[in-house]
Amino acid sequence: MEDLSVIRERIDAIDDQIIALFRERMAATDEVGAYKSAHGLPVLDRMRERQKLADVAEKVPDELRDYAIVLFNLLFEVSRANQANLAPQRSGLVKSIHAAMENTPNLFPQDAFVACQGVEGAYSQMAADRLFKHPTIAYFSTFEGVFKAVQEGFCSYGVLPLENSTAGTVNQVFDLMGAYDFHICRTVRLKVDHSLLARHGATLEGIRDIYSHQQAIEQCADFLASLPDVTVHIVENTAVAAKMVADADDPTKAALGSRSCAALYDLEILKRGVQDLGNNYTRFACISKDLEIYPGADRTSLWVVTADEPGALYKVLARFYSFDINLSKLESRPLPDRDFDYSFYFDMDCPVTAPEFSRLIGSLDDVVEEFRYLGSYSEVL
Numbered sequence: 001m002e003d004l005s006v007i008r009e010r011i012d013a014i015d016d017q018i019i020a021l022f023r024e025r026m027a028a029t030d031e032v033g034a035y036k037s038a039h040g041l042p043v044l045d046r047m048r049e050r051q052k053l054a055d056v057a058e059k060v061p062d063e064l065r066d067y068a069i070v071l072f073n074l075l076f077e078v079s080r081a082n083q084a085n086l087a088p089q090r091s092g093l094v095k096s097i098h099a100a101m102e103n104t105p106n107l108f109p110q111d112a113f114v115a116c117q118g119v120e121g122a123y124s125q126m127a128a129d130r131l132f133k134h135p136t137i138a139y140f141s142t143f144e145g146v147f148k149a150v151q152e153g154f155c156s157y158g159v160l161p162l163e164n165s166t167a168g169t170v171n172q173v174f175d176l177m178g179a180y181d182f183h184i185c186r187t188v189r190l191k192v193d194h195s196l197l198a199r200h201g202a203t204l205e206g207i208r209d210i211y212s213h214q215q216a217i218e219q220c221a222d223f224l225a226s227l228p229d230v231t232v233h234i235v236e237n238t239a240v241a242a243k244m245v246a247d248a249d250d251p252t253k254a255a256l257g258s259r260s261c262a263a264l265y266d267l268e269i270l271k272r273g274v275q276d277l278g279n280n281y282t283r284f285a286c287i288s289k290d291l292e293i294y295p296g297a298d299r300t301s302l303w304v305v306t307a308d309e310p311g312a313l314y315k316v317l318a319r320f321y322s323f324d325i326n327l328s329k330l331e332s333r334p335l336p337d338r339d340f341d342y343s344f345y346f347d348m349d350c351p352v353t354a355p356e357f358s359r360l361i362g363s364l365d366d367v368v369e370e371f372r373y374l375g376s377y378s379e380v381l
Contacts, residue, residue, distance in 0.1 A: 025075075026082060033083030043083045044366045049076055073311075077318040081363040093373055094358045100291040101352065108186060108294050110134060115146040115155035118237030121261040123192060125239070127284035128159045130188050130380060141236060143173050147180040150289050158182075158287045163329075164192070165281045167218035174333050177303055177374070178343055184285045184301050184375035185292040192282050194220050194256045194275045197242055197267040202251035204270045209233060211241035212256035215282075220256055223274040242267060283379075293352060297376040299328070300357070302346040305335065305370035313344065315367040320348065323356040343370075352376040 036043060053069055060068045110133040116124040119139050128135045138155055140146050146158040161170045194216055198207060210224065211233045217224065224232055235241045241255035246265035254270065255261070262269050306312035320327055329347035350357045357376075364371050 026079065029079040029083060036083065042366070043080050043363075052076075073314075074318055074322065077315065077367075078322045080366055081319055081322055081359065094362050096291065097293065097352065097358075097361065097373070097376070100293045101297075104292045104294055106295055109156075112136070112156050113138065115140060115149035115158040117141070117143050117146050117160070119239045119243055121239035121242060121258065121264045122237050123190060123239075123258065123282060124159050124161065124237075124284065126258070126260070127161075127188050127190050127282075130190065131159065131186060131284075131286050132157075143170075144176055147176055147182060147287075150182055150287055151180050153289060156288065157185075160285050160287065161215070162187070162283045162285050164215055164219060164283075165279060166275065166277050167215045169331055170215060171333070174331060174345060175336075177345065178333075178335070182287040182289060182374070183291045184377055185288045185294065186286040186377045186380065187299070188284050188286070188380040189281050190284060192216075192219070192275065192280045193258065193273050194238070194280075195259055195262065195269045196223075196254050196271040196274055197257050197262050197265075198245060198254040198270050199249070199251055200266075200268045202254065202268060202270065206252055207254045207270070208252040210254050210256060211235050211244055213238050213241070216256045219275045219277075219280055222276045223271075239264075286377075291375065293376050294378065296378045297352040298349065298378055300348050300350060300352065300376040301374040302348070302364075303370075303372040303374055304344045304346065304364070304368050305341070306344065306367075307369050308341055312367075316344070316364070319360065319363060319367055320346075323360045325350045325356060325360060 033043070035041070053072060056068050056072050057065050108131075112132050112135055114128045114132065114135045114137050116122060116128055116137050117140055118124055122139075125137055125139075128137055138149065140149060143160060146155075146160055149155040150158040160173050162173060163169045194212075196204070196207075196210070204227075207227070207230060209231050210227075212220075212235065214234045216238050217232055217234065224230065235244065238255070238257040239261055242257040242261035242265045245253050245255045246267055255267070256274065259269065259272070261267065304316060306316060317327075326349045327346055328349050329345070331345040332342045333345070335341045335343055348360075350360075361373065
């Protein structure tokens with residue numbers, strides 16, 4: 001058996017040959033891309049790729065066939081991404097993004113008319129206060145009302161919860177994303193501490209009904225399970241729950257909400273910090289109708305629909321991998337009126353000014369059925 005160092009030297013020599021051939025192949029695919037661009041041809045040629053993969057499979061032993069197909073699939077993704085950058089018809093969105101970067105002010109607004117779901121004291125209102133120094137807030141009973149207020153121009157911005165570190169994604173918000181025209185211009189991470197609130201004179205032992213938003217209920221599941229003879233009721237917002245309890249002259253009713261709700265609605269805190277985990281955070285998005293990209297934007301959100309075929313999502317993920325861009329979130333949601341078809345929400349970590357960002361955005365059309373750029377932004381911690 002050869003010494004390990006000798007074997008590694010052989011591998012290094014083979015790798016040098018692979019690199020040389022890779023450079024030669026990419027130069028050839030540049031020529032293909034230029035030809036397709038000049039003649040208005042699509043970057044993706046599925047029949048050609050299927051033929052190539054079949055040819056590859058015939059040229060390797062059975063035990064290497066799957067590995068070879070994976071390798072060449074990735075190679076095709078890299079080649080297509082590079083070809084897509086040569087196509088001028090792909091540059092429209094990239095140009096719009098660059099124009100937004102030039103036209104957006106350097107400073108995020110200090111004063112704004114902002115739409116939030118719920119009533120005064122809601123966590124969305126706290127998030128708005130973190131984002132803006134002096135927001136004027138209009139409250140809506142539903143998340144859809146917030147989307148509509150922004151799309152129709154009634155409010156300049158809207159604040160919506162995206163996900164919680166304990167309870168996960170706010171599905172109602174994600175399900176509405178495909179129906180409305182909006183852009184994310186900033187996000188904020190808010191620490192969420194839930195307390196059990198009731199009218200003055202109430203006791204923990206006497207509580208029979210507890211009201212709150214579904215996410216808050218999920219975040220306090222262990223605490224609620226410890227309470228005997230209590231019925232839990234879902235309402236549209238934690239602040240709404242607090243207001244309901246304040247308006248009801250009933251010491252057996254309580255709400256899960258913030259400490260600020262206790263002061264706002266003159267309620268007593270029966271127990272503080274009843275969430276299951278101490279590091280309980282909710283991430284909120286600030287949305288706008290027009291595309292606004294402020295300095296320091298290093299995260300981007302995308303909404304994608306893939307073809308209903310094997311490997312469709314893999315091809316999208318391979319495109320991110322080929323540009324060495326990290327995905328911090330991937331969420332799937334069923335498409336309405338389409339059985340077992342899904343849309344995908346992506347959060348990716350990449351400065352909007354990075355060259356690989358423009359290359360990725362300019363190349364995604366070839367691997368998806370539908371694609372929406374939702375915005376690039378920074379997150380307030």
